[in-house]
């Protein structure tokens with residue numbers, strides 16, 4: 532199954548790559564900063580056609596076209612283009628993210644970093660991989676030596692004061708904090724040891740489904756900001772190498 536998902540992620544990625552820095556059509560979604568382009572939609576069409584053809588009995592949550600509800604224990608969770616603002620502005624950091632749940636447990640995750648032509652994959656219990664090579668989280672155990680990443684919700688009313696406070700706190704306490712603009716890539720970089728931790732509130736299921744599994748399968752730890760087990764519809768997300776998890780929770784608890 533995972534090989535087929537990898538193929539469709541590549542196919543969608545090719546459409547995105549061809550659309551990059553071309554004459555794209557941008558529309559605004561509900562929030563002012565929340566964009567969608569014709570390329571997001573074209574990518575989603577490819578992925579949804581694949582799922583509907585191969586797994587017609589499965590449910591789907593997809594960012595641009597909503598839900599397909601079936602009485603199935605399987606649910607696909609699809610972000611056809613994670614990092615749309617980067618894409619729309621010509622910044623080459625964006626991805627395709629496809630996750631699969633069985634009875635609410637994430638069992639498969641595929642994230643394609645389009646411009647780096649890098650595929651991240653995980654199946655429950657089988658480890659995490661970058662272009663087929665096993666990956667592991669970092670081993671660093673101190674905040675002082677940590678390289679972290681975060682993101683901000685499109686709607687500044689959602690949690691802006693809190694988000695800026697955490698940003699300031701972690702900048703003071705660590706080696707650095709980055710904001711890349713693709714939550715799916717943020718998770719992959721935690722899984723491959725580039726970042727020691729990623730935190731963000733108010734993400735959507737399609738931003739996190741594949742990434743959570745990839746981090747866990749790379750030996751990392753995930754929770755919400757209070758340390759509780761996360762679901763794909765949780766309100767906040769923390770993904771780390773495990774060693775700095777409690778230290779980051781202490782900061783997020785203040």
Ligand code: IPD
Pocket residue numbers: 610612613614615616681682683684685711712713714715731733734738
């Ligand atoms: C966004 C990206 C970004 C995160 C936002 C997401 P989109 O997804 O993942 O990194 O900070 O919260 O909404 O809209 O580009 O698919």
Ligand code: CA
Pocket residue numbers: 610612613614714737738
């Ligand atoms: Ca997204």
Ligand code: CA
Pocket residue numbers: 571594610611612613614615
């Ligand atoms: Ca998206």
